[in-house]
Amino acid sequence: MEAAERLSLEAFAKEIRIATIESIANLGVGHIGGAMSIVDLLALLYGRVLRVDPARPTWEGRDRLVLSKGHAGPALYSALAIKGFFPREWLATLNKGGTRLPSHCDRLKTPGIDMSTGSLGQGISAACGMAKALQIDSSASRVFCIIGDGESDEGQVWESAQFAAHHRLGNLVVFTDSNRLQIDGYTDEVMGLGDLEAKWAAFGWYAQRAPGHDVEAIDAAITKAVVEARGRPSMIVLDTIKGKGCSFCEGDPANHNMNISAEQARAAIAALA
Amino acid sequence: MAETLPEMRSVYAQTLVEIGAQDPRIVVVEADLMKATGTGPFAKAHPGRAINVGVAEATLASVAAGLSVEGKIPFAATFGCFASRRAFDQFFLSANYAGLNVKLVGTDPGVAAAFNGGTHMPFEDLALMRVIPGLRIVEPSDPVSLAAYVHLAAETYGCVYLRLQRKAAPKLYAEGERFEWGRAKLLRDGRLDGKKEHAVVVALGAIMVGEALKAADLLAAEGLGLTVIDALCLKPLDSSLILEAARRSGRLLTAENHQASGGLGSAVAEAVAESGLALRFARIGIKDEFGEVGTQDWLQDRFGLRAANIVAAVKSLN
Missing domain, CATH: 3.40.50.920 (Rossmann fold)
Structure with missing residues (x-):
């Protein structure tokens, strides 16, 4: 990746963070932590990796993205709005009655959202079904999916792991946002996950680990997956910080869903700018 | 009766084989009960379009939903007890809430579960399904109505719960009888x-x-x-x-x-x-x-x- 592109993606990530803090602060409460931890990944995906067309959100030849950790929707909405999938003014309606941007992703409401999610574990399963359909059709489109580490407590995640490996879904790339926090505390304390990378590899996936706030490193992992996976589905475990880039809550175990004041938001945005 | 009655599951499978020959979007999804549901002939006729998820009913419903996102018309089947109790949230959210086109088939309704006993005896699947907004729910009563409703399910966009008795049932309707959603x-x-x-x-x-x-x-x-x-x-x-x-x-x-x-x-x-x-x-x-x-x-x-x-x-x- 050239330096100019890296800078441009980092600027995009900053813009997503600011828009996300603004939209959540506008309501006063929201899932800030898990939204901020996937921002750099979203900037890379929408800035470089995904073949998508904001003017044609259901274009058949596009790459798909399933945000299985559906509560991080606000970060994805910011990325989609900045890319022009819908007017930026929509961001101010987040979670308000009648909005097209609900707390958890809804394919019927938001242009650019490929699957409705929110009940954890289901999104990755649906992504498997989408990848299977594209495989049947010999499509060149790929399916990307983002799950949480807390979400990985769900048995359905591991049913999906088996399904994708068995069906050799080489068109599926899944990221685990490993921010090591879940609602009740640190994942190691609430429900230990062990070595996620080794677990996915044991399930027959091409598994890697990458620093999740480094767009160049994530990009390199995706590129490597394309070369090395050889028909296997890919897992990239991203080491992230919950609340990353949000000055008042970065790494705070209480940041899953929290109240945000206008003053906090202003300070956080000033710190980013 | 001189005529040997076909098993209802054979009618289900044969109807899907026929529809599948006309419509490449039709796919069958099974959770290690293909032998019970009897969809083997579909797998034979349309290889690559019969998908087994293993003993994983949650994934059965969500994978079917994912297939539907991409325009497939999935007929996903398992025992009615699992289709309802075990995969309810997945069928509710991934399929119905998401506005998709999943046909969920629950076999062995009620006492038809017989030797599998109380654990497998769905006396509550319809009650659960009935509260899902907009879901079409049908329990065909004979081979003719079964074939007709499988056709209707394939032709109608939207989720369906089809309660299927696998065993034979006498014909109640003449071939060619017309059936509609919401019509007794x-x-x-x-x-x-x-x-x-x-x-x-x-x-x-x-x-x-x-x-x-x-x-x-x-x-x-x-x-x-x-x-x-x-x-x-x-x-x-x-x-x-x-x-x-x-x-x-x-x-x-x-x-x-x-x-x-x-x-x-x-x-x-x-x-x-x-x-x-x-x-x-x-x-x-x-x-x-x-x-x-x-x-x-x-x-x-x-x-x-x-x-x-x-x-x-x-x-x-x-």
Whole structure:
């Protein structure tokens, strides 16, 4: 990746963070932590990796993205709005009655959202079904999916792991946002996950680990997956910080869903700018 | 009967083979029960379009939803107990809430689960499914209606729950009979000798429609006319046909291989209550009990799902 592109993606990530803090602060409460931890990944995906067309959100030849950790929707909405999938003014309606941007992703409401999610574990399963359909059709489109580490407590995640490996879904790339926090505390304390990378590899996936706030490193992992996976589905475990880039809550175990004041938001945005 | 009756599951599978030959979007999704559902012929006819998820009913429903996102028309099947109780959230959210096109098939309804016993005996699948907004729910009563509703399910965009008895069932309809969503069938007119019938029974599924027809014969021998309506669709419910028939005699019964509460009995009771009609009303079904193991015959006796129970209930409505 050239330096100019890296800078441009980092600027995009900053813009997503600011828009996300603004939209959540506008309501006063929201899932800030898990939204901020996937921002750099979203900037890379929408800035470089995904073949998508904001003017044609259901274009058949596009790459798909399933945000299985559906509560991080606000970060994805910011990325989609900045890319022009819908007017930026929509961001101010987040979670308000009648909005097209609900707390958890809804394919019927938001242009650019490929699957409705929110009940954890289901999104990755649906992504498997989408990848299977594209495989049947010999499509060149790929399916990307983002799950949480807390979400990985769900048995359905591991049913999906088996399904994708068995069906050799080489068109599926899944990221685990490993921010090591879940609602009740640190994942190691609430429900230990062990070595996620080794677990996915044991399930027959091409598994890697990458620093999740480094767009160049994530990009390199995706590129490597394309070369090395050889028909296997890919897992990239991203080491992230919950609340990353949000000055008042970065790494705070209480940041899953929290109240945000206008003053906090202003300070956080000033710190980013 | 000279003609050997086909198993209902064979009708299901053969119909999908035929539709699948015309429409490449049709896919079959199974959770290690392909041998039970009998969709092997589909896998043979359309290799690559029969997808096994293993013993994983949650994934069955969500993978089917994902296939639907990409324009496939998935027919996903498992025992009714698992299709409803085990995959409910997945069918609810991934398929229905997401506005997709998943056909979920629950086999071995109620006492048809027989030797698998109480753990596998869905007396509650319809009650659960009925509260999913916009879901179409159908329990075909014979091979002709089954084939017709599989066709309708494939042709109609939106989620469907199809309750499927795997065993053979006698033909009740002529080939070519037309069926629609939300339309019941008047199967036996109980107006004997031009007089209005004594009562009307609305039955759901092959077992209870069969018992209702037997009850009509028994009552006819006593000079009492029983009109039999084959409900077919639990949702949308054909309340206009049911209420129109019930209005004449003022006596209405429901008969279902399911809890008497939450399914057909409740749906009809709601329609009656809201209609303002004053009717005598009774429900044949499971009375707030769990299932248990036994032959289907024994279980029908055990849970009161017999023509004799319908006859007794009709006579109790005075």
